[in-house]
Amino acid sequence: MSRNIGDVILDLQNISLRFGGVKALTDISFNIREHEVRAIIGPNGAGKSSMLNVINGVYHPQDGKIFYRGVERKKMEPHMAASTGIARTFQNIALFKGMSVLDNIMTGRTLKMKSNMLLQALWLGPAQKEEIAHRRKVEEIIDFLEIQHIRKTPVGRLPYGLQKRVDLGRALAMEPQILLLDEPMAGMNVEEKQDMCRFILDVNDQFGTTIVLIEHDMGVVMDISDRVVVLDYGKKIGDGLPDEVRASPEVIKAYLGAGH
Amino acid sequence: MGFFIETLIGGLMAGMLYSLVALGFVLIFKSSGVFNFAQGAMVLFAALAMARFSEWANAALGGNSLFLANLIAFVGAGLMMLLVAWAVERFVLRKLVNQEGATLLMVTLGITYVLEGIGQTIFGSEIYNIDVGMPKDPVMMFESLFEGGILINKEDFIAALIAAVLVGLLTLFFQKTPVGRALRAVADDHQAALSIGIPLNRIWVIVWLVAGVVALVAGIIWGSKLGVQFSLATVALRALPVVILGGLTSVPGAIVGGLIIGVGEKLSEVYIGPMVGGGIEIWFAYVLALVFLLFRPQGLFGEKIINRV
Numbered sequence: 001m002s003r004n005i006g007d008v009i010l011d012l013q014n015i016s017l018r019f020g021g022v023k024a025l026t027d028i029s030f031n032i033r034e035h036e037v038r039a040i041i042g043p044n045g046a047g048k049s050s051m052l053n054v055i056n057g058v059y060h061p062q063d064g065k066i067f068y069r070g071v072e073r074k075k076m077e078p079h080m081a082a083s084t085g086i087a088r089t090f091q092n093i094a095l096f097k098g099m100s101v102l103d104n105i106m107t108g109r110t111l112k113m114k115s116n117m118l119l120q121a122l123w124l125g126p127a128q129k130e131e132i133a134h135r136r137k138v139e140e141i142i143d144f145l146e147i148q149h150i151r152k153t154p155v156g157r158l159p160y161g162l163q164k165r166v167d168l169g170r171a172l173a174m175e176p177q178i179l180l181l182d183e184p185m186a187g188m189n190v191e192e193k194q195d196m197c198r199f200i201l202d203v204n205d206q207f208g209t210t211i212v213l214i215e216h217d218m219g220v221v222m223d224i225s226d227r228v229v230v231l232d233y234g235k236k237i238g239d240g241l242p243d244e245v246r247a248s249p250e251v252i253k254a255y256l257g258a259g260h
Numbered sequence: 261m262g263f264f265i266e267t268l269i270g271g272l273m274a275g276m277l278y279s280l281v282a283l284g285f286v287l288i289f290k291s292s293g294v295f296n297f298a299q300g301a302m303v304l305f306a307a308l309a310m311a312r313f314s315e316w317a318n319a320a321l322g323g324n325s326l327f328l329a330n331l332i333a334f335v336g337a338g339l340m341m342l343l344v345a346w347a348v349e350r351f352v353l354r355k356l357v358n359q360e361g362a363t364l365l366m367v368t369l370g371i372t373y374v375l376e377g378i379g380q381t382i383f384g385s386e387i388y389n390i391d392v393g394m395p396k397d398p399v400m401m402f403e404s405l406f407e408g409g410i411l412i413n414k415e416d417f418i419a420a421l422i423a424a425v426l427v428g429l430l431t432l433f434f435q436k437t438p439v440g441r442a443l444r445a446v447a448d449d450h451q452a453a454l455s456i457g458i459p460l461n462r463i464w465v466i467v468w469l470v471a472g473v474v475a476l477v478a479g480i481i482w483g484s485k486l487g488v489q490f491s492l493a494t495v496a497l498r499a500l501p502v503v504i505l506g507g508l509t510s511v512p513g514a515i516v517g518g519l520i521i522g523v524g525e526k527l528s529e530v531y532i533g534p535m536v537g538g539g540i541e542i543w544f545a546y547v548l549a550l551v552f553l554l555f556r557p558q559g560l561f562g563e564k565i566i567n568r569v
């Protein structure tokens with residue numbers, strides 16, 4: 001691969017997360033390097049989405065430290081994560097259903113809009129010029145994801161696979177450093193999965209975006225990721241190159257059950 | 261025929277005012293999912309602020325320029341509504357993100373009483389006048405078309421015009437500007453809006469401010485017609501059937517709903533009223549809303565409710 005995998009961009013140390021008496025994550029440590037595709041896999045209920053929500057600032061772990069570019073991250077909320085360059089997509093698509101594809105992706109530019117909110121509200125001078133510049137960027141993303149033909153369609157009317165693509169587009173509009181993808185291929189057919197894989201790899205390759213990916217489908221993950229973390233019952237049971245992970249007895253046990 | 265049209269026009273104009281109050285409901289519900297019971301109290305509060313500020317400014321200016329005094333009062337009352345919006349977000353909504361709709365509704369009931377109380381403490385509880393120089397005299401129109409012509413109240417006409425302009429501006433604001441887009445995004449999905457960095461807190465202040473300004477305009481118009489008094493707060497109750505009819509999430513729905521209710525009230529009072537001994541105007545709107553709830557629970561323009569099973 002032509003990409004240069006860089007230094008550690010996000011370092012998670014001894015993360016534990018509890019909801020009341022339920023332990024969602026127990027003492028998990030791993031890191032994410034710049035420009036890599038990092039997958040988090042595991043059976044249902046392993047804590048994959050919880051992990052993603054910790055990174056995104058939705059959940060606040062009771063124990064553990066998170067270092068972002070070498071600086072310890074203290075209090076974190078989703079909109080703060082967004083402003084430090086962490087974008088995400090959702091497992092159950094969370095698009096703005098009544099709005100067009102174009103408008104949905106435009107909302108991803110919110111943080112990039114520099115002019116005063118009052119000017120924006122009154123649609124005056126610099127705000128108008130700025131909007132046009134953002135629009136150009138969004139059109140690039142629309143071209144990139146090959147969704148030109150549906151740009152004016154309300155998102156609620158699109159088939160599932162395309163909605164997933166718009167979700168990715170909105171996250172891309174933020175020009176993120178790290179892109180968190182929560183089961184980007186869940187519920188897709190083979191062809192849609194292939195398309196999505198291609199987009200993910202292209203994003204990683206062309207924009208250098210670091211990608212953290214949760215996925216169920218082992219085959220897909222092994223093909224596109226550089227390194228894989230395996231979770232089971234909220235504990236880390238594997239971490240390494242796809243081939244190493246695949247060969248690990250513990251991982252095989254978790255996926256296929258004991259006795260194999 | 262002339263009389264029918266006169267009643268119709270009277271109803272349309274009254275309806276425009278209902279629309280204005282209903283618009284306040286819709287704005288807040290659309291962008292935060294909160295059914296704001298305090299909209300009526302906001303109308304009262306804004307009208308009280310306007311009436312008293314105008315009085316004080318007029319006195320300070322020595323009664324020379326009513327227009328200037330009203331302008332100062334309008335800006336002052338607008339700032340009061342900004343203060344209300346900020347306080348509601350800071351002390352109420354921020355603490356209650358992602359709570360049930362019922363909880364938030366109860367909270368707005370609380371806000372109603374707080375606003376009514378504070379309003380009367382600061383501004384007094386007598387009946388005040390708002391004089392924005394609206395012409396009170398009626399005019400005759402279409403005298404050549406109908407026998408006796410049609411009597412139109414100029415004040416109503418101007419009020420309806422102002423309401424129409426306001427609605428137009430709000431539509432543009434919601435559909436065309438980046439802030440409007442962010443508002444619609446927040447309305448659709450809080451979590452997703454947060455994840456792309458839309459500042460929820462600031463958005464809420466803006467929404468409540470816009471609803472506050474709408475309340476102010478409604479308050480001025482109602483106030484200059486009827487005087488500013490406590491009963492203004494119950495105007496909101498008259499607008500409830502309007503939002504049920506038009507749909508809680510639709511700006512055009514609020515307008516059309518208001519017009520239907522306004523016209524319906526007037527026509528039913530005049531034509532059906534005598535048959536049942538009058539007094540229909542008071543409850544007609546609610547019955548109409550009830551019938552609508554039976555057949556179209558989402559209202560005329562509301563989003564259809566489809567649940568995945």
